[in-house]
Amino acid sequence: MSSKGTGNIRQANREAIISLVLYGLFFLWWYFSAYGPGDSDPKSYTFVCGFPSWFFYSCIVGYIGVSVLVWVVVRLFFRDIPLDGTEDRKEAAK
Amino acid sequence: MTTPSVNLSMIAPLALYLVAVMGIAIWANRSAAKATTAKGFVEEYFLGSRSMGGFVLAMAIITTYTSASSFIGGPGVAYKMGLGWILLAMIQVPTAFLTLGVLGKRFAIVSRRVGAVTVTDFLRARYKNDIVVVAASTALIVFLMASMLAQFIGGARLFQTITGYPYTVGLVLFGLTVVIYTSVGGFRAVVLTDTVQGIMMILASMAILFAVVHAGGGVANIMKTLQGIDPALITPYGPKNFIAKPFILSFWVLVGFAILGLPQTTHKCMGYRDSKSMHDAMIIGTITVGFLMLVMHLVGTLGRAVIPDIAVGDMAVPTLTMKLMSPFLAGIFIAGPLAAIMSTVDSMLILSSAAIVKDLYLHYVRKDDESTSPSTLSRMSLITTAVIGVIVFVAAMNPPSLLVWINLFAFGGLEAVFLWPTVLGLYWKRANATGAVLSMFVGCGCFFLFSILKIPFFGMHAIVPTIAIAFVAFVLGTFFGKPTDEKTLRTFWDD
Numbered sequence: 001m002s003s004k005g006t007g008n009i010r011q012a013n014r015e016a017i018i019s020l021v022l023y024g025l026f027f028l029w030w031y032f033s034a035y036g037p038g039d040s041d042p043k044s045y046t047f048v049c050g051f052p053s054w055f056f057y058s059c060i061v062g063y064i065g066v067s068v069l070v071w072v073v074v075r076l077f078f079r080d081i082p083l084d085g086t087e088d089r090k091e092a093a094k
Numbered sequence: 095m096t097t098p099s100v101n102l103s104m105i106a107p108l109a110l111y112l113v114a115v116m117g118i119a120i121w122a123n124r125s126a127a128k129a130t131t132a133k134g135f136v137e138e139y140f141l142g143s144r145s146m147g148g149f150v151l152a153m154a155i156i157t158t159y160t161s162a163s164s165f166i167g168g169p170g171v172a173y174k175m176g177l178g179w180i181l182l183a184m185i186q187v188p189t190a191f192l193t194l195g196v197l198g199k200r201f202a203i204v205s206r207r208v209g210a211v212t213v214t215d216f217l218r219a220r221y222k223n224d225i226v227v228v229a230a231s232t233a234l235i236v237f238l239m240a241s242m243l244a245q246f247i248g249g250a251r252l253f254q255t256i257t258g259y260p261y262t263v264g265l266v267l268f269g270l271t272v273v274i275y276t277s278v279g280g281f282r283a284v285v286l287t288d289t290v291q292g293i294m295m296i297l298a299s300m301a302i303l304f305a306v307v308h309a310g311g312g313v314a315n316i317m318k319t320l321q322g323i324d325p326a327l328i329t330p331y332g333p334k335n336f337i338a339k340p341f342i343l344s345f346w347v348l349v350g351f352a353i354l355g356l357p358q359t360t361h362k363c364m365g366y367r368d369s370k371s372m373h374d375a376m377i378i379g380t381i382t383v384g385f386l387m388l389v390m391h392l393v394g395t396l397g398r399a400v401i402p403d404i405a406v407g408d409m410a411v412p413t414l415t416m417k418l419m420s421p422f423l424a425g426i427f428i429a430g431p432l433a434a435i436m437s438t439v440d441s442m443l444i445l446s447s448a449a450i451v452k453d454l455y456l457h458y459v460r461k462d463d464e465s466t467s468p469s470t471l472s473r474m475s476l477i478t479t480a481v482i483g484v485i486v487f488v489a490a491m492n493p494p495s496l497l498v499w500i501n502l503f504a505f506g507g508l509e510a511v512f513l514w515p516t517v518l519g520l521y522w523k524r525a526n527a528t529g530a531v532l533s534m535f536v537g538c539g540c541f542f543l544f545s546i547l548k549i550p551f552f553g554m555h556a557i558v559p560t561i562a563i564a565f566v567a568f569v570l571g572t573f574f575g576k577p578t579d580e581k582t583l584r585t586f587w588d589d
Contacts, residue, residue, distance in 0.1 A: 008589050012199040016521070019195025023188050027346065034181050034330050035339075042325040050313030052328050055177045059184045063384040070191045070380045080369040083202045 008081045018077050026066045034058035104257055104425035111294065111429045112271045115436070118290065119275030119283035133209070135468040136456070139280035139475050140448040141211045146285055146366045148374025153292035154285040155190050155362050155375065156383040157437035159353070160295065162248035164386060165431035169394030170407030176320060176327030176398070178337040180391040185345045187387065189353060190379025194372055196354055197363045200520050202372070204586055205364040212445065213357040213516065214453040216364070220519040220582065223527035227457075229534050231449040233511045234357055238442040239486055240500040246490035247498075249435040255412040256428050265490055272436040273483030276443045277476050281365070284440040291433035292382065298430025299389040302411070305418040306393050309400045319399035327398065344555035348506065352561055355513030356505075358441045443486075447479040503542055506557045510537035513561060514568045523583060528575025529568040537564030 037046070038054030048056040125143070129135035137143050146154065164183075172179040204210070208219035214230045246269055253264025275283050310316040317328060326333040330342075353359060366372050390411075397414045404410050411431075415424050451474060460466055489497060514537070515530040540563050543549075544556035551559045 008203070009200065009587060010589075012203065013521070016196050016198045016200070019191060019198070022195070023192055023351075026188055030181075030184065038330040042321060042329055045328065047314065047317065050315075050317055052177065052317070054330060055181070055328070058330075059177075059180055059388060063184060063187055063388055066187060067377070067381045067384060071377045074373045074376055078369070078373050081199060083199060083368060084206055 011079050011081055015078055018073060022066070022069060022073055025069070026062065029062050029065065030058055033062060104421045104428070105259075107422065107425040108267075108429050108432070111433075112268065115271060115287050115290065116275055118286050119279035122279035122283035122286055125282055129468050129472075132456075132464060132466040132468050132471050135471050135475075136211055136452055137209075138282070139472070140444060140452060141361075141365045142280070142282040142285060144206070144365050144367065145282075146362070146371060148366075148371040149378055150285050150289050151194075151362060151366045151371050151375035152190060152377075152379035152382060153289040154365075154441075155193060155359055156379050156386070157288040157292045157295065157434065158358050158362065158441040159186075159189055159356075159438075160383065160386055160434050161438040162245050162252070162431060162435045165295070165299075165390055165434045166248060166252060166408055166411050168387075169390050169397075170410045172391040172394030173398050173404065173410035174407050175332035175336055176324075176329070176395050178330045178332040178342075180388065180395055181330050182337060182342050182345055183387045183391045184384070185342075186349050187380060187384040188350075189359075189383050191376040192351070193354060193359050194363060194376050194379070196517070197360055197520065199369065199372065201360070201363050202366065204520070207585055210364060212448045212452055213360055213364075213512065214449060217515055217519065217530070218453075218457075220525075220586065221515070221527040221530050222579075222582065223531065225531050226515065226527055226534070227453060229531070230511065230515075231453045233508065233534070233538065234449045235446050236500065237504040237508050237511075238358070238446045239482070240497045241504040242439050242442050242446075242486045243489050243493060243497050244501040244504075245435045245439050246486060247493055249432055250490065252412060252431055253428065255409070256415060256424060262491065265487070268432050268436060269487045269490065272439050273443070273480060273487060276440045277479040277483065280475070280479075281444055284437075284444050285362075285365075287440065288437045291437040294433040295386060295430045296382065298427045298433075299386055299393070301423060302415060302419070302427055302430075303389045303393050303396075306396050306400055306414060309418050310396055313396070316396050316399040320395075323398065323402060327395070338553055340553035341555065344558050347561055348509075348555055348557045352506075352509040352513050352557060354517055355509040355511070357508060357512055358438075358445055360512070360516060361441070361445055443479055443483055446482050447475060450482075451475050451478050503545060506541050506545070506560065507538055509557065510534075510541045510560050510564055513537075514564055518568060520586075522572075523578060523587065524572055525568070526572050526575040526578055529570070529572030532571030533564045533568035536567040537561070540564070 034054050036054065045052045047053065125138060129138050168183055205216055210216040210219055214227055214234065217230055218227045246265060249268055250261045250265040253259065254261045275287060307313060320327045324333050331337050366375065393414065394410050397410055401413060401417060404413050415427050419427060456462060511534045514533045518525040519530065537560055541556060541560040544559060
């Protein structure tokens with residue numbers, strides 16, 4: 001099992017960055033969907049499924065949306081890479 | 095408050111549950127008994143031989159992370175503050191994909207290469223510095239013991255409120271259960287029971303939410319009632335603008351990005367079997383943690399419309415459970431928060447034990463002697479875990495105020511100590527021991543100082559300036575220190 005020169009570390013780095021980007025996207029959605037429609041007088045709120053629309057979009061849609069996105073991102077960008085280093089590398093590490 | 099027979103029907107499902115959890119631990123113990131070398135035993139007892147699959151990994155991470163506060167404290171505040179507090183709780187939805195995704199495969203690969211079984215092992219391999227190791231171990235033991243104590247107290251009080259039995263009975267029942275199964279079964283028992291406990295938590299939270307929505311006459315109706323009590327309850331800001339923006343945004347650090355520093359969750363990122371386990375866990379973990387946060391906090395907020403006059407927030411969930419559910423169902427429900435508590439304590443317990451046995455004793459006293467017999471080590475690990483557990487258990491009988499006080503700083507303190515040394519160690523080639531040491535001490539010191547003196551930072555939580563200063567300290571220290579040696583670079587960055 002040789003993993004030398006296969007760019008596994010680069011792939012792992014890429015996946016970490018993708019996770020951070022997804023985290024950023026979730027933040028933006030969370031922030032703007034909550035403080036957009038939520039920033040007015042409660043009397044003028046519109047309701048979706050019984051909840052104020054800001055809550056419905058930020059907390060319910062946001063949660064479902066990010067769950068779906070994690071699934072998509074993992075399927076599209078994440079690779080199966082071996083986690084065990086090669087034997088000679090293990091020796092070199094000692 | 096209730097007759098003994100009613101109490102009994104409440105205790106029965108709980109007792110059954112505790113027995114089942116014990117059974118799992120004894121089964122898990124058989125794997126540890128098979129280890130034939132000292133190294134093999136340590137990998138098994140403290141990391142389950144890196145064999146977690148996706149579902150178990152997801153459950154292990156989220157149940158460790160969701161504690162008494164997600165079931166009692168958080169919903170209690172949501173009861174007082176309304177929908178805005180759910181918005182705050184939902185910041186935690188990315189917990190699983192953030193921890194697994196960012197530490198990612200690099201963390202798993204490196205920890206296999208250097209044979210790291212704990213986060214401290216990882217730091218030792220990266221920085222090769224005794225101050226880093228001893229400071230990390232000490233912070234871990236002190237903060238985790240204080241946290242475990244707080245979890246025990248919370249659980250025993252909850253048990254007392256719901257069943258009417260004395261505080262001590264609850265403490266003995268679930269406190270000893272968790273100490274015994276963790277000592278006997280090690281990491282494998284921790285994650286297997288976590289999986290069962292996670293499922294229990296999901297079922298319990300669904301049952302109580304259903305009861306609340308039903309009693310309130312549907313969501314739309316409940317929103318009207320809440321608006322009648324105080325219109326601020328359905329805004330993102332809460333009554334009296336309690337959840338102001340700088341405050342809520344701080345939680346993107348405290349329970350957001352900085353959770354990458356919590357050793358009890360990052361520890362799990364060393365223990366999965368392969369890439370696929372990690373991928374699955376990112377998805378399952380996100381779905382589960384979001385579900386638990388949303389449902390439990392909704393119980394608090396919506397519960398206000400059903401029973402509007404509960405004075406203490408922490409009493410909201412127990413009171414709703416008592417009033418809305420039959421004793422038998424309430425007995426099943428209470429297993430939810432107790433499961434949340436036990437699954438948090440077990441991970442902390444095994445980690446504290448690892449800090450003493452693996453990070454300190456084996457390394458400094460035995461000089462990593464490979465010939466240490468696995469049976470001696472096995473006995474010693476079991477005893478260490480049990481002793482730490484019993485100390486916390488006894489302390490919870492009559493909580494010492496110092497430990498209760500330290501607990502207030504435990505969560506942020508662990509983040510301040512571990513965040514940058516872990517993350518920068520993994521991704522910044524230049525990062526070195528001088529930076530790590532400086533960041534750990536300055537970070538932890540700042541967090542205590544800012545919290546105790548209550549220095550205001552534009553309405554932000556003390557963790558925000560702490561993490562920023564710890565970062566600066568790390569970078570400064572690094573530029574004064576020696577560059578990373580060639581060998582470490584190869585171990586950490588070569589394919």
